[in-house]
Amino acid sequence: MTTPRFAGRHVAITGAANGIGRATALRFAQEGASLFLLDLEEGPLTATAEDCRGHGARVAIATGDLTRRNVVENAFATAGQIDILFNNVGQSARERSKPFHESDPDTWQFVINVSLLTTMLVSRQVVPGMRERGAGKIINMSTESAFYGDVGMVDYASAKMGVIGFTRSLARELAPHRVNVNAVAPGAIRTRAHDRLPKEVIDKVRSSVPMGFVAEPADVAGVVAFLATDDACYITGQTLLIDGGRWMI
Numbered sequence: 001m002t003t004p005r006f007a008g009r010h011v012a013i014t015g016a017a018n019g020i021g022r023a024t025a026l027r028f029a030q031e032g033a034s035l036f037l038l039d040l041e042e043g044p045l046t047a048t049a050e051d052c053r054g055h056g057a058r059v060a061i062a063t064g065d066l067t068r069r070n071v072v073e074n075a076f077a078t079a080g081q082i083d084i085l086f087n088n089v090g091q092s093a094r095e096r097s098k099p100f101h102e103s104d105p106d107t108w109q110f111v112i113n114v115s116l117l118t119t120m121l122v123s124r125q126v127v128p129g130m131r132e133r134g135a136g137k138i139i140n141m142s143t144e145s146a147f148y149g150d151v152g153m154v155d156y157a158s159a160k161m162g163v164i165g166f167t168r169s170l171a172r173e174l175a176p177h178r179v180n181v182n183a184v185a186p187g188a189i190r191t192r193a194h195d196r197l198p199k200e201v202i203d204k205v206r207s208s209v210p211m212g213f214v215a216e217p218a219d220v221a222g223v224v225a226f227l228a229t230d231d232a233c234y235i236t237g238q239t240l241l242i243d244g245g246r247w248m249i
């Protein structure tokens with residue numbers, strides 16, 4: 001029997017209660033990792049943790065709003081060593097999304113805080129230890145929507161391109177310390193936000209994907225897991241698009 005890929009590794013995942021974060025937590029649990037899962041939503045977070053324990057993983061959780069510096073600092077104060085961090089929290093303003101000329105700066109602030117500030121605040125907690133140990137993997141969540149430039153999503157695109165700038169700059173800083181920093185940029189993934197869309201919108205999205213289907217959260221989890229392995233040790237500062245071929249670079 002081969003040793004699971006993440007045996008002995010401590011993995012922190014933000015936004016782990018639902019969707020892509022939950023699928024990634026399960027993937028790491030199945031592959032032998034110990035987990036530190038963070039989210040706003042206590043009930044679903046507890047359920048994810050239980051499901052991960054069902055795969056034999058050791059799991060700690062922290063509930064709170066990760067846009068708040070003190071919440072992040074308190075959560076990581078007793079977290080111990082983190083070898084792999086998946087900065088997954090983020091969202092668009094969804095129902096508050098508007099064309100830019102009608103948009104509200106308070107909404108931009110919300111989107112930038114939840115998508116970019118959380119990524120920076122959480123990374124700040126783990127980077128000193130990774131530098132010191134000369135090892136670590138950070139994977140940040142961007143979106144294909146920022147490459148495409150979706151209408152009504154100026155704030156989201158700005159925040160998620162910010163995540164890519166953060167990824168590149170931090171990757172260059174940490175490369176001499178053998179810490180890899182990369183991003184993933186999913187296209188249409190079947191999560192709860194997607195499930196709330198009208199059928200016509202889903203059909204339109206599907207028909208714009210060369211591969212012809214909307215992917216599952218697990219399809220993103222597999223890519224995140226790959227970037228967290230030593231098979232990806234010579235990849236840093238990159239953004240991997242996971243979008244069925246909609247955007248090719």
Ligand SMILES: NC(=O)c1ccc[n+]([C@@H]2O[C@H](COP(=O)([O-])OP(=O)(O)OC[C@H]3O[C@@H](n4cnc5c(N)ncnc54)[C@H](O)[C@@H]3O)[C@@H](O)[C@H]2O)c1
Nearest residue numbers: 015017018019020039040065066088089090143186189191
């Ligand atoms: N679903 C897609 O199609 C898609 C496509 C591209 C990128 N993304 C990105 O993937 C990430 C996950 O999206 P998802 O679709 O799985 O969303 P989701 O809403 O299913 O899950 C996001 C999780 O983050 C948590 N969260 C939100 N704000 C938080 C905060 N301030 N502090 C702590 N936790 C918070 C939520 O409670 C939720 O559990 C997001 O960054 C999103 O922008 C999603």
